[in-house]
Amino acid sequence: MRRGTDHARVTNPTRSSQDAPWGPLAAQRRFAVTADQDWAPEWATEALLQWAWEWDVPLHVFQTNPSPSLDGAAGSGTVTRGWHPNFFPGSTHGEDESAVVRHMAGFLPGVRTVRSHGFRESYLAWRELAGAGIRFDSQFPSAFAGHLVPAVHATGIIRLPVWFEDDLWLRLFPHATDVSRLRPALGAPGLKILNVHPVHLALNCPSMDYYDRRRAEIYRPDSDPDALVHPGPGVRDVLEAILLAVRADGEKWRSFEDLCDESADLLSDSADLAVLP
Template sequence: MAVALTFDADWAPEPVLEYTVRLVESYGIPATFYATNDSPALHWAAKQGHEVGLHPFFGQPDASDRDTLHHLLDLYPDAAGVRNHRYRMDSTSIYLFAKAGLSYDCNIMAHDSPEVPPYVHHTGLVRFPIHFGDGASLQYGLRTPYDLLADADRQDPVVLLFHPIHIYLNTQSMAHYACAKKDQHDMAALNRHVASGKGPGVREWFHEACAAAQRGAVVMRDAADAITNGQSKAEALPSDEAGAYTAPQ
């Protein structure tokens, strides 16, 4: 089973991002980090071979969606993929991604539908579903990585979504995070909210997923690599429409 390990940066403090990148590095596995802003930690992650994609926040009153996307592309010109903050997008967003030269997006929420496969949009963009999100699992009691990684016969890649702030805190509930959120840009105060010891926290979910990779039960890939080298190659994926696509000028 191929597993894409992904993270939404969400303007996390630099020490939190650096902690998360180093934690991933300690396992020697690839990952994808979707960036919301310029970050030395994420540029360093890219130099270590990790994928850095884009995590734009569309629908802002002071910037068009195109400007928001291209601001991030200027910061991370090698980005191949995108996942929008809060999955916020409209019917024109896919065309915006395609015209910008991106290869894939990861905005389909399938937390309660693990059977949903990736597919090729008629623009040529590969659309990847998300099968686990730490926030959704905490808030709504949805499936955890344990449930998904137990399916040894699965052919399509599994996409896991984590947030560095939840990894750092080992967030154990949304109430826990709500208490910590107000202090997330004051590291001394934030550290008082870190959950110590083992427990049903997000960091433990992350460790279990990485341990499965170390046991050989799953193969970890970054999201872009899952498109070209995972068990579901883009050319073998279902398409929503036949025929070539030309981006509008």
């Protein structure tokens, strides 16, 4: 198994769950790994699945398009899946919100989670998603913040914010692999949902510039992945340092779907977290 190098223990402040409106989700820490497919070539998707297997972390993939690798992994119970619709103008998913949702329901039916491409959203889109059976999103990209808790959208969709977004790290801290700046928030109570992209992980991108300069070649059918991989430290090392820090502290990585269920149970037991019809 490939290992990161920065895995010092993190602190774990305690707080009574009775003092936290979201109970243990606010008073304790919850760790999960998700991924945005983003039309990744199959070799990148396979690298992501192999990485998750090697590190023994449950993986929830928000999917943009059909993928034999993801079909196989979902069929074997290796991953769970949600929608990753593109609501931007000119989207190949559809010309408006209702068309995009119909498209997603057509190729990946029966899921209940969503994260939109580029985090683009509107109330109209979320109303369509709720009508199609979506119950949870992971939509808000935080500033690597502690004390993150769920929230309830006006459509009734329960929102689980993102703690670490790999391409935001690559934009904000290019070529950085030291995770010490993340430790205070990592040790604080709340949701710690990581989001990765297959291409960034497979190539171990050190910056968005590295990815942008290779974008055309990455998506060519005859591309050579080995020639594209960054030879030095990159975002995969950052992710692995976080995984090691969490495990060194005695915590475990949970299924994103389990976090959804826990959030729904807490909401159903509360009278003041949301007022819905």
